[in-house]
Amino acid sequence: MRGPQDYGGMPAGPVDPDTHEHVPTHWEKTVDAMMMLLFDQRRRLARVDESRRMQEALGDDYHKYPYYERWLQAISWLMLEKGVYSQEELEAKKAEVRARMEAEGHGS
Template sequence: MGGLDAGPVQRIEHEYAPWEKRTDAILRLLSSPKRAVLQIDELRRAIEDLGPGAYDELNYYERWIAAISNLLLEKGVITVDELGRKMAEVTARHEAERARGRAG
């Protein structure tokens, strides 16, 4: 990326959303010397493996969590089955919360 052409620096800043901070926290925990489940250079490689399109289509922490989950699958820390089931569970739980919110 260094040295490539690009437009002016847009001096944007945003408050980090809770899920972004949690993604940051997951990485810090996984890469802590105590756990050493993954290293920062592995994260970078996994982000690059998402392909050039990911840089345009995903935002910063979307790339992180996508790369973190790919690394965890690669390393066998979690399985595709587990992840799929858990994502369905999280979605269902959240939809139920929303329904309760609309009713209440």
């Protein structure tokens, strides 16, 4: 059974590179840097196939998230799975960041 990310061999039409130009935002560059650090051969905190597995685990939600948001979700799930932090620690940090953003006037 094909996952929502598996387009191999399916007709999808040509890709027009002129319509797919993307300039990464600061947060996207940060997510990219996090992935590079996690995949670094010296650190060996994660492997590309693990990240791919986590992204594919999104199932039907796969297409709801932009590219870097899928990466960020994969990082979060991988670090939980590997015991780098707990769900409680993650929720506490998210609440802390949310409160700081609201205090700075960024809303929710």
